[in-house]
Amino acid sequence: MRYHLITLGCQMNLSDGERIHTVLKEMGLVQTDSDSDAHVVGIIACSVRQKAIDKVYNQIARWNKSKNHRNLITFISGCILPDDRERFLKLFDIVFPMSEVNDLPGMITSFGVATPASLKLPVKGIPGNEQIFSLWNIQPDYQSAFEAFVPIQNGCDKFCTFCAVPYTRGREVSRPSGDIVNQVKDLIQQGYKSITLLGQNVNSYGLDKKGRELNFARLLREIGQTALQMDKMCWIYFTSPHPRDMSDEVIKVIAAYPHLANQIHLPLQSGDEKLLVKMNRNHSMERYREIVHTIRKKLPHATLFTDIIVGFTGEDEAQHQHTIEAMKEFRFNMAYVAQYSPRPGAASYRWEDTVPVEVKKRRLHDLNGVLQETASKHNHQTIGKTVRVLVTGSDRKPGYLKGLTEGKINIRFQANRTDLVGTFVELKVTGSNGLSLEGEMATVNITAMAPE
Amino acid sequence: MNVKVDEALYVIERVRHLTESTYVLRFSRNGMEFNPGQHLVLGLPGSSELREYSIYSGIHDDFLEVLIKEVDDGVVSRQLKSIKPGDKLEVRGPYGFFLTESGISRPARLLFISSGTGIAPFHSYIRSNPEVDYQVIHGVRKMEEAYDIRHYKKGSLQVCTSRDNQGDFEGRLTDYLLEVDIDSHRQVYLCGNSNMIFDAMDILRARGIPQRQIFTEVYF
Numbered sequence: 001m002r003y004h005l006i007t008l009g010c011q012m013n014l015s016d017g018e019r020i021h022t023v024l025k026e027m028g029l030v031q032t033d034s035d036s037d038a039h040v041v042g043i044i045a046c047s048v049r050q051k052a053i054d055k056v057y058n059q060i061a062r063w064n065k066s067k068n069h070r071n072l073i074t075f076i077s078g079c080i081l082p083d084d085r086e087r088f089l090k091l092f093d094i095v096f097p098m099s100e101v102n103d104l105p106g107m108i109t110s111f112g113v114a115t116p117a118s119l120k121l122p123v124k125g126i127p128g129n130e131q132i133f134s135l136w137n138i139q140p141d142y143q144s145a146f147e148a149f150v151p152i153q154n155g156c157d158k159f160c161t162f163c164a165v166p167y168t169r170g171r172e173v174s175r176p177s178g179d180i181v182n183q184v185k186d187l188i189q190q191g192y193k194s195i196t197l198l199g200q201n202v203n204s205y206g207l208d209k210k211g212r213e214l215n216f217a218r219l220l221r222e223i224g225q226t227a228l229q230m231d232k233m234c235w236i237y238f239t240s241p242h243p244r245d246m247s248d249e250v251i252k253v254i255a256a257y258p259h260l261a262n263q264i265h266l267p268l269q270s271g272d273e274k275l276l277v278k279m280n281r282n283h284s285m286e287r288y289r290e291i292v293h294t295i296r297k298k299l300p301h302a303t304l305f306t307d308i309i310v311g312f313t314g315e316d317e318a319q320h321q322h323t324i325e326a327m328k329e330f331r332f333n334m335a336y337v338a339q340y341s342p343r344p345g346a347a348s349y350r351w352e353d354t355v356p357v358e359v360k361k362r363r364l365h366d367l368n369g370v371l372q373e374t375a376s377k378h379n380h381q382t383i384g385k386t387v388r389v390l391v392t393g394s395d396r397k398p399g400y401l402k403g404l405t406e407g408k409i410n411i412r413f414q415a416n417r418t419d420l421v422g423t424f425v426e427l428k429v430t431g432s433n434g435l436s437l438e439g440e441m442a443t444v445n446i447t448a449m450a451p452e
Numbered sequence: 453m454n455v456k457v458d459e460a461l462y463v464i465e466r467v468r469h470l471t472e473s474t475y476v477l478r479f480s481r482n483g484m485e486f487n488p489g490q491h492l493v494l495g496l497p498g499s500s501e502l503r504e505y506s507i508y509s510g511i512h513d514d515f516l517e518v519l520i521k522e523v524d525d526g527v528v529s530r531q532l533k534s535i536k537p538g539d540k541l542e543v544r545g546p547y548g549f550f551l552t553e554s555g556i557s558r559p560a561r562l563l564f565i566s567s568g569t570g571i572a573p574f575h576s577y578i579r580s581n582p583e584v585d586y587q588v589i590h591g592v593r594k595m596e597e598a599y600d601i602r603h604y605k606k607g608s609l610q611v612c613t614s615r616d617n618q619g620d621f622e623g624r625l626t627d628y629l630l631e632v633d634i635d636s637h638r639q640v641y642l643c644g645n646s647n648m649i650f651d652a653m654d655i656l657r658a659r660g661i662p663q664r665q666i667f668t669e670v671y672f
Contacts, residue, residue: 082500083500086500157547159547274646274653278646282667282668285663286664287664314646350672351672
């Protein structure tokens with residue numbers, strides 16, 4: 001029997017998906033890239049934006065139609081809001097929370113009778129996170145031979161007014177630090193080159209344990225120290241931190257350990273003080289500025305990424321202008337700019353969505369324009385320099401490979417050697433094309449960290 | 453996503469009506485630990501509609517209380533208004549970091565500014581820490597909406613009433629902020645509707661309170 005799995009949304013979902021792959025393969029199912037020849041099909045859903053949920057409805061409609069001429073079992077898990085879950089119970093054969101992925105084989109094999117999932121009480125309010133540890137204990141079936149994700153924390157206690165994550169993933173729970181360090185160690189040993197620590201708020205790691213667990217800075221230090229002792233070339237990232245919990249100590253630790261990558265994703269969401277208040281972000285622009293100042297001082301080569309929402313309820317032109325100014329000031333290397341869409345369950349869902357779609361589109365365009373300017377300027381300055389790159393695959397341009405710098409800047413270069421995928425090379429930067437770079441090969445087969 | 457419903461049920465002990473639309477819901481504490489400023493998510497058992505409410509009671513009380521104002525098109529605030537002692541309530545939490553994350557350092561001098569039911573977290577804090585040096589500025593429409601005024605130390609609560617002259621100050625609390633002396637060393641906490649918070653923040657900053665001393669929680 002074959003299965004096909006679609007993963008939507010963030011890297012946390014990708015990481016959860018790797019554990020579903022393990023569970024299905026242990027049942028004897030074989031993964032297929034095409035849903036048309038699969039017997040079991042599933043989706044890991046994302047509720048952060050309506051677009052991702054619309055994709056789920058389109059997909060299940062197609063699968064249910066195909067049931068007219070073939071046997072098919074459908075399942076869904078991931079980040080699902082209560083109202084969508086009610087609808088999915090009618091559309092999918094199996095609906096389950098990720099924390100119960102261990103029960104998936106039983107649900108599939110007993111399908112045809114009432115499934116454990118369908119017998120459960122309707123889920124309301126904020127989900128519990130009690131069984132998340134059983135998910136983490138599943139050995140993931142990594143979908144890449146050189147890039148891996150390591151969940152360190154699940155859930156969110158921050159209650160930003162635009163966000164429904166606390167209602168889909170529950171409250172913050174930290175994974176034991178020993179398990180995290182062991183998984184990272186194992187990945188480095190296996191030769192993984194890019195390892196990303198994952199969580200909805202990675203830098204609030206340990207806070208739920210009230211002093212009985214390492215804090216995020218100390219966890220990073222342990223990981224940095226472990227990687228240093230193993231002396232294998234790899235880059236270790238984390239995402240996403242919340243500015244509210246970003247300590248100077250975290251930045252100092254990154255500066256102290258070479259394997260901790262010089263790339264920081266620091267969501268800003270808005271450059272307007274009052275909108276930050278309305279979003280319940282609980283940090284000021286002054287605080288964000290202090291963090292960026294510390295990053296620039298301690299990690300002068302680090303790239304800075306961010307998330308921005310345009311058109312949040314009540315956002316006026318002056319407030320939008322403040323975000324433009326903030327983007328110019330912080331000179332982000334990458335910004336994921338999204339138009340605000342009210343999410344059921346989030347506090348702002350009950351507020352009027354006041355900014356018209358056309359205005360949101362224009363503001364998104366404005367911010368992407370600023371990003372192009374600041375990122376291009378930074379990229380242009382690297383022309384002529386030699387940079388270390390992790391080769392990630394073939395580029396769309398025939399005869400070219402693509403890769404990522406330590407700062408996660410896309411770069412492509414001419415080479416017909418697919419054996420280089422998953423290895424480090426050194427490239428001389430020859431050009432800049434907006435958000436990405438072009439280079440030419442200088443050195444191949446780099447296995448150790450660069451000397452201090 | 454699995455919810456153990458039985459463990460989340462709390463028993464209503466008392467409903468205290470403060471005005472025609474505002475009431476205090478008291479229910480069993482069930483051993484819940486919380487910090488003043490945190491909120492709960494609650495509603496009727498089995499209902500898909502749950503809402504966030506700041507805790508109104510203190511950490512030493514053997515019950516939990518929330519302060520609720522019935523809103524015109526509200527679902528939960530209406531449902532809960534007719535709840536009776538002995539009825540069950542579904543409660544999740546506590547959540548949030550308001551008043552705690554900023555690390556109120558003792559002996560701090562605190563200025564609490566609230567509109568309407570936004571006074572709830574400050575009530576919880578003061579009830580939990582009666583010895584602290586605090587001032588509360590509470591903006592309401594009418595004096596009857598100045599809830600439980602005897603719970604505050606004499607002289608520490610200033611009620612600003614915008615639609616009658618029964619308060620300590622007749623007018624909006626933002627007008628009061630423009631007139632009164634403000635100790636620039638106080639840590640300032642604002643809670644309530646966003647427009648009040650935005651206006652108050654502008655005034656406070658113009659009057660020399662640094663942004664780092666200002667903390668907020670938006671209700672709507």
